[in-house]
């Protein structure tokens with residue numbers, strides 16, 4: 001049976017593209033919602049023949065009103081899982097209440113290190129030698145929800161924000177579709193209040209194979 005997924009994006013949408021190109025098993029991207037006019041994610045959705053909806057957050061009186069409009073569009077498309085793929089807004093309880101433990105986000109660091117914006121620049125400034133990306137369930141904090149999968153990525157001498165971001169993005173594009181597929185296959189297991197894991201045929205290691213030193 002098809003499991004419908006809604007993707008929310010604000011920018012380039014390369015993670016959206018990875019989802020559109022991947023074999024997601026039972027998961028199907030049913031709608032893409034974008035909150036920034038002209039965002040490339042909108043074009044990518046249209047090119048893939050997926051319903052694309054622009055909802056301008058500035059056109060709503062409150063964050064809750066905006067979230068309600070987004071929830072309404074997701075529900076109208078029969079969405080069961082929501083993926084925040086470069087969606088630059090914090091979601092409210094209106095959103096989380098409608099999709100409890102069914103919203104995932106991808107973030108370009110090994111959380112809880114370097115939450116918020118410019119995670120790659122934060123990693124460079126801190127001088128860490130390993131960073132990466134995290135897929136996590138969304139709660140009402142900023143990048144604070146339970147972690148589902150992480151991939152480590154080396155920080156190399158001579159890296160700048162762009163080079164590091166690109167190396168991390170390569171891994172984001174690998175891991176996000178695998179997580180979405182696993183979620184749609186019902187592989188999410190809760191171990192404790194904030195602890196979850198994905199029960200994968202190849203074990204969690206199959207998500208986490210090291211990025212190596214290739215740039």
Ligand code: GRF
Nearest residue numbers: 012013014015086106107108
């Ligand atoms: C990614 O680095 C993602 O981790 C972060 O925002 C960026 C979005 O990139 N949340 P894109 O729009 O998917 O290309």
